[in-house]
Amino acid sequence: MTRCTPRQSARMYSMVRFVACASLGTASPGCLAGTPLAYFLHSAGPASGPVRVLDWALAALCVGVCIVIAVLLYAAIRRKRRESASPDAAPSQTSVADERDERDERTANRIIAIGTAISAVLLLGALVGMLRVLAAVADPPSAPALAVTVTAYDWWWKVTYRTPDGASFATANEIHMPTGQPVRVDLQSADVVHAFWVPALAGKTQAIPGQTNHQWLQADQPGVWRGQCTQFCGPQHAHMAMEVVAQPPDDFAHWLDAQAKAAAPAPDGAPTRGEKLFMARCAGCHTVRGTQADGAQGPDLTHLASRRLIAAGTIANTPANRLEWVAHAQQLKPESLMPDIALTPAEASDLSAWLDTLQ
Known part of the structure; x- marks a missing residue:
């Protein structure tokens, strides 16, 4: 059996590595589609x-x-x-x-x-x-049908809408928009420099403290697209994501009307006890319209249960994940402003029951 020399082995390894990398690069777009x-x-x-x-x-x-x-x-x-391998040339070969x-x-x-x-x-x-x-x-192809203000915080996004009657309300980490119509995004920052990027819908635009930058988005069809902060802004920069949800105009109008309303009154029982617990432990940082909670340090939670994700795109918005976030926020997102809040099993059940009503 013929053995390969070290040089031949090295060449063969390099060739195999090149083919493997090329194959991976070719396959990646298809593999990543989902x-x-x-x-x-x-x-x-x-x-x-x-x-x-x-x-x-x-x-x-x-x-x-x-x-x-x-x-x-x-x-x-x-x-x-x-040149290194060739012997010294004879005098007759010098010229x-x-x-x-x-x-x-x-x-x-x-x-x-x-x-x-x-x-x-x-x-x-x-x-x-x-x-x-x-x-x-x-510039967009036509006048924007809607203008939203997106304010970047460490490490989440506040999204402020104005309704046709002039009122305003805020959501967090989700931008809803009608399909087929341009939407103007006014970008601000409350702390450090961030960068707003929804790759499927537009390029990057920075959010800079003390000034307002502008961008426009338009989705041609309904869908959900991920966005991300792309300017390093601290330890949780990688967990500062958002979603853009494009809906048919009628569905968007219905969503806008529902989101502008205050939270529904808590039913008797566990939801009422959960609301009281929230007012005692969480109202200093969060707002829930229609209640006494009017904190401004964290996201508006008026319709929390209607969102797909929580913690700025970090985890899915499920009852179990909401309680996990409340109890272990510093494990899921270290150095965020959200503290770990210890709850007894009964308190966790009551709080979960009330948060589920915030549709």
């Missing part, structure tokens, strides 16, 4: 389409540049090894070697000049493409 992290691969609105095209174009450009650099590096290493070196140097200079020119053209093309994309997504 996972949360696939949200940046697709465009769901006119503000994200041009950005996605630019993303793929720049990615292709980067891959091409890396391939060219790898080929040139391989050629240089191979030439160096060949021939010198001529070959001069020819190789001229060839190298031409390659450098051509490569520089091509790089300049590609960079200029990338700049032109970027400017065209910025111009294409600067």
